[in-house]
Amino acid sequence: xxxxxxxxxxxxxxxxxxxxxxxxxxxxxxxxxxxxxxxxxxxxxxxxxxxxxxxxxxxx
Numbered sequence: 001x002x003x004x005x006x007x008x009x010x011x012x013x014x015x016x017x018x019x020x021x022x023x024x025x026x027x028x029x030x031x032x033x034x035x036x037x038x039x040x041x042x043x044x045x046x047x048x049x050x051x052x053x054x055x056x057x058x059x060x
Contacts, residue, residue, distance in 0.1 A: 024054030
């Protein structure tokens with residue numbers, strides 16, 4: 001991944017991750033509803049939310 005941001009993107013009041021792959025694909029990693037560090041807080045899988053973002057310098 002070339003950029004990572006934390007935000008609540010699905011409205012569940014938990015911090016999700018947004019990450020950009022080197023090819024410009026943008027993925028959301030929704031929080032898995034566990035608050036215990038090391039238990040796979042974002043282990044539920046990723047969701048493609050954008051493409052063509054390789055020229056962007058940051059994720060907001």
